[in-house]
Amino acid sequence: MMFTSKLPNVGTTIFTVMSALAAEHKAVNLGQGFPDFPMEPALPELVHRAMLDGWNQYTHTNGYAPLREVLAKKIKLLYQAEVHPETMITITPGGTYAIYSAFTAVLRPGDEVIVFQPCYDSYVPNIELNGATPVFVNLEFPDYRINWEKVKEKITPRTRMIVLNSPHNPTGAVLSAEDIAALRELVAGTDILLLSDEVYEHLVYNGKQHLSMLRYPDLLARAFVCFSFGKVFHCTGWKLGYCVAPPDLMREFRKVHQFNCFSCFSPAQVALTAYFSDPWTYLGLSGFMEQKKIYFGQLMAATAFTPLASHGSYFQCFSYENISKEPAIAFAKRLTTEAGVAAIPVSAFYLDGTDDRVLRFCFAKKEETLEQAVALLQKKFPAH
Ligand code: PMP
Numbered sequence: 038m039m040f041t042s043k044l045p046n047v048g049t050t051i052f053t054v055m056s057a058l059a060a061e062h063k064a065v066n067l068g069q070g071f072p073d074f075p076m077e078p079a080l081p082e083l084v085h086r087a088m089l090d091g092w093n094q095y096t097h098t099n100g101y102a103p104l105r106e107v108l109a110k111k112i113k114l115l116y117q118a119e120v121h122p123e124t125m126i127t128i129t130p131g132g133t134y135a136i137y138s139a140f141t142a143v144l145r146p147g148d149e150v151i152v153f154q155p156c157y158d159s160y161v162p163n164i165e166l167n168g169a170t171p172v173f174v175n176l177e178f179p180d181y182r183i184n185w186e187k188v189k190e191k192i193t194p195r196t197r198m199i200v201l202n203s204p205h206n207p208t209g210a211v212l213s214a215e216d217i218a219a220l221r222e223l224v225a226g227t228d229i230l231l232l233s234d235e236v237y238e239h240l241v242y243n244g245k246q247h248l249s250m251l252r253y254p255d256l257l258a259r260a261f262v263c264f265s266f267g268k269v270f271h272c273t274g275w276k277l278g279y280c281v282a283p284p285d286l287m288r289e290f291r292k293v294h295q296f297n298c299f300s301c302f303s304p305a306q307v308a309l310t311a312y313f314s315d316p317w318t319y320l321g322l323s324g325f326m327e328q329k330k331i332y333f334g335q336l337m338a339a340t341a342f343t344p345l346a347s348h349g350s351y352f353q354c355f356s357y358e359n360i361s362k363e364p365a366i367a368f369a370k371r372l373t374t375e376a377g378v379a380a381i382p383v384s385a386f387y388l389d390g391t392d393d394r395v396l397r398f399c400f401a402k403k404e405e406t407l408e409q410a411v412a413l414l415q416k417k418f419p420a421h
């Protein structure tokens with residue numbers, strides 16, 4: 038039987054590789070991005086209540102309507118945008134699925150998609166599965182800013198989409214007002230669409246603001262904006278999220294969604310509706326997580342790792358240039374097996390071999406976990 042892989046270059050994601058290695062060597066896992074502290078008990082209690090109350094059948098294919106209404110109110114409060122819950126919001130089984138569905142709804146063979154490297158590892162296989170071609174622009178090391186002149190050079194008549202991710206995984210970079218101005222100028226008068234991955238919208242630090250595509254009517258008019266409840270409420274295993282898009286784009290998105298998933302886990306949608314109606318459930322998140330980032334930074338000062346700036350997300354990158362000349366993947370593996378701490382090599386988020394000797398650490402952890410990890414790092418690689 039003849040069989041040709043549609044994704045011949047895809048192996049096992051770095052998250053699975055590093056988490057398995059961490060488990061095998063009983064290392065402290067600051068690699069894969071997931072919290073190790075419990076979520077607020079009120080939310081799982083609401084899920085339990087919803088199940089007991091009989092919310093156990095399919096909900097609407099676009100998502101439980103009251104949840105979409107609560108989300109529309111949140112979007113109005115935070116981003117001053119009028120987003121119609123009937124026509125512009127769809128609940129999805131996670132942010133990754135929302136991103137995949139958006140690509141699938143609009144990309145055709147021959148289309149080009151601008152992707153900034155380093156990039157979250159699902160984007161490129163998703164684009165390629167749809168027959169489109171990723172066109173890479175590397176962020177400027179070490180602050181990982183976008184060079185818009187370079188973006189302009191990569192635009193062709195085939196450019197169909199630009200993928201944005203702010204706050205950015207793996208670097209913690211966030212879009213600035215200058216970035217938004219450059220983006221608006223670049224796409225004005227074109228048919229270029231935007232895919233904006235904003236799963237870390239509530240995790241922004243250093244006094245910065247999250248500049249969502251939802252704030253700018255001209256950008257929202259051409260955007261699929263993707264979110265994840267897992268990141269907001271410390272329940273990454275729930276795999277629930279949503280996509281916001283203007284009605285014409287959302288109509289196409291729903292054609293993909295209705296025959297791929299149809300509808301998502303009902304009890305959690307009912308629970309989230311009640312939980313979300315109190316804005317403090319998400320307004321306090323940045324402060325809560327920034328404390329962890331600051332604490333982790335203070336601890337890491339006792340090691341030979343050099344911090345790079347992080348303005349958002351679960352992550353902070355550190356250079357190990359003072360420690361080793363090894364490639365990041367080899368160094369990350371050795372750190373796991375020999376020092377007992379797992380991190381993610383940032384080189385795994387590039388497809389062109391770029392390796393600036395940087396590791397990504399996840400600080401969305403209990404203080405004890407961060408202390409334990411840094412004690413191990415300090416023992417092996419103390420500050421000079
Ligand atoms: N985008 C980015 C940048 C992420 O870090 C994640 C993390 N998992 C996702 C999308 C996917 O979110 P979800 O787990 O809801 O699919």
Ligand code: GLN
Pocket residue numbers: 050052053068069070071206
């Ligand atoms: N988003 C998480 C991270 O970046 C992992 C998600 C996954 O394992 N696919 O670490």
